[in-house]
Amino acid sequence: MGPRGIWLLAALLLLGVCALAGAQKPDACRCSRREPQNRVNCGFPGISSDECFSRGCCFDSSVVGVPWCFNPLPKQELEECVMEVSARKDCGYPGISPEECESRKCCFSDTIRQVPWCFFPISTEDCHY
Known part of the structure; x- marks a missing residue:
């Protein structure tokens, strides 16, 4: 392997280590x-x-x-708001603002259409590895 091959190998190893660290x-x-x-x-x-x-x-x-x-x-911003879309229980109404939703102590995510955007949080006690 020539000098060019060694430099290429070193660059690939460095990229791999950086990817793992990130x-x-x-x-x-x-x-x-x-x-x-x-x-x-x-x-x-x-x-x-x-x-x-x-x-x-x-x-x-x-x-x-x-x-x-x-x-x-x-x-999600809060772990209590991490859940499958099917687990969301509506806490608002269509068109609710993030501020109004937050004032109800609920979670807000408007990234998926046709599901509740304002939904009740759930306890993190069941979260485990």
């Missing part, structure tokens, strides 16, 4: 509240939990027949 284990609620049937694969067969977490993904091998390394739920 990824972090998702919050427990973002993983444990993902329904098994809604998991989107984030790994490969035989991936370890450490490898999965280093990709910023969730790992749960307790359910057979679904991906064990999977994408977490979207991050």
